[in-house]
Amino acid sequence: MPIGLVENQDLSSFNTLAVNASAKYYWAIKSEADLASALAWYKQHSSDLPLLVLGGGSNLILSESFPGLVLHMQSQGIDLLEEDSESVLIEVAAGENWHDLVCYCTQQGWYGLENLALIPGAAGAAPIQNIGAYGVELCQVLESLHCVEIDGIEVDGPDCDDVEKSSHELNNQQCQFAYRDSIFKNPNEPRRIITSIRLRLKRSASLNIQYPGIQQSLKALGVEPEQARPEDVLQAVCNLRREKLPDPSELPNVGSFFKNPIVSAEHYQALKAEFADLVAYPHGEQYKLAAGWLIDQAGWKGHRDEKVAVHDRQALVLVNFQQGSASDVLALAKKIQDDIWQRYQVALEIEPRHIMANGMLVQN
Numbered sequence: 001m002p003i004g005l006v007e008n009q010d011l012s013s014f015n016t017l018a019v020n021a022s023a024k025y026y027w028a029i030k031s032e033a034d035l036a037s038a039l040a041w042y043k044q045h046s047s048d049l050p051l052l053v054l055g056g057g058s059n060l061i062l063s064e065s066f067p068g069l070v071l072h073m074q075s076q077g078i079d080l081l082e083e084d085s086e087s088v089l090i091e092v093a094a095g096e097n098w099h100d101l102v103c104y105c106t107q108q109g110w111y112g113l114e115n116l117a118l119i120p121g122a123a124g125a126a127p128i129q130n131i132g133a134y135g136v137e138l139c140q141v142l143e144s145l146h147c148v149e150i151d152g153i154e155v156d157g158p159d160c161d162d163v164e165k166s167s168h169e170l171n172n173q174q175c176q177f178a179y180r181d182s183i184f185k186n187p188n189e190p191r192r193i194i195t196s197i198r199l200r201l202k203r204s205a206s207l208n209i210q211y212p213g214i215q216q217s218l219k220a221l222g223v224e225p226e227q228a229r230p231e232d233v234l235q236a237v238c239n240l241r242r243e244k245l246p247d248p249s250e251l252p253n254v255g256s257f258f259k260n261p262i263v264s265a266e267h268y269q270a271l272k273a274e275f276a277d278l279v280a281y282p283h284g285e286q287y288k289l290a291a292g293w294l295i296d297q298a299g300w301k302g303h304r305d306e307k308v309a310v311h312d313r314q315a316l317v318l319v320n321f322q323q324g325s326a327s328d329v330l331a332l333a334k335k336i337q338d339d340i341w342q343r344y345q346v347a348l349e350i351e352p353r354h355i356m357a358n359g360m361l362v363q364n
């Protein structure tokens, strides 16, 4: 067996929902050489098996046994590529921890990531769903990324030199970012592994603190919003998130379980007429409804099935407190989806990526 390849790897501590899961084959990717060896082995021995790229496992619902190869991205490195008086361009390896990156950049005086503090996971996964929080999305700072196209690689030895040849750069526009979406979620696109991302950050802060929660959190720190520095915003965001969201290391979860549904203006008006305190935000000509509000109003907050539950402070978060399986979590999600459809004729879409027992990804 090649060095680096592990058979029957337990994945229960590699997914923040803490479902019991294992992978038939597993490879920790710490360098380009690891990736070359892993892909060469995959191409030669098991390319008919599914392949899963894993970061922090904070946006995944894993079925019990994954029948293919898991590539666990653990490469490290933050490089300053360019700087001038206004901005810096940095390159970040896929395995870097996202929150540590946000803190590091803010300490360096490289601004723009503060609102995205405390989002779990790895930097290489951030473009997949264009992570966002409190009015800021990754697409506002991502300049480009490097990725490898799995299916384009030809191999004729134990290492494949072709990884470098198949590696290419996608710029921001080519990533086709949208709300919790990007080209990487499109099933008709080639399968890609993101190896690094490039971020353009500012040297002088332009803070995004419109969200009432951030303003309140700043005030609780004794900082008037007009006087806030990026470091204060970072702290305010961390405090706010710790107050509202359960820590996965204490109560396993994948953050928001459902996307905020986007509905037409007519549908929004009809709902608003019936539910005066409906929480919604304009989204182009449509409206984005607060999924948490819908679920909360429908009475699900704190609802508990045998092993899984709706969090008692945040209705958008499902928690797995007794080693429930993917099926337990999805059964609860289905009950909520059906109920929300009945009440509001709104379809709730699941946000995390669901890997089925055959290793295939459910498209969402």
Ligand SMILES: Cc1cc2nc3c(=O)[nH]c(=O)nc-3n(C[C@H](O)[C@H](O)[C@H](O)COP(=O)(O)OP(=O)(O)OC[C@H]3O[C@@H](n4cnc5c(N)ncnc54)[C@H](O)[C@@H]3O)c2cc1C
Pocket (backbone or CB within 6 Å): 016, 052, 053, 054, 055, 056, 057, 058, 059, 060, 073, 094, 119, 120, 121, 122, 123, 124, 125, 126, 128, 129, 130, 131, 132, 133, 192, 193, 194, 195, 245, 246, 247, 248, 253, 254, 255, 256, 353
């Ligand atoms: C408590 C909590 C709070 C959260 N809050 C937010 C939030 O505010 N905003 C938000 O947007 N998200 C949030 N999330 C979701 C999650 O943190 C993000 O989606 C994060 O980017 C996932 O990173 P990860 O490394 O854990 O990805 P994983 O869960 O490991 O993978 C997610 C998907 O990306 C793919 N993938 C991972 N790495 C790569 C790579 N290098 N190349 C190609 N594909 C890859 C995987 O195959 C999978 O399809 C939250 C989650 C939790 C648990």
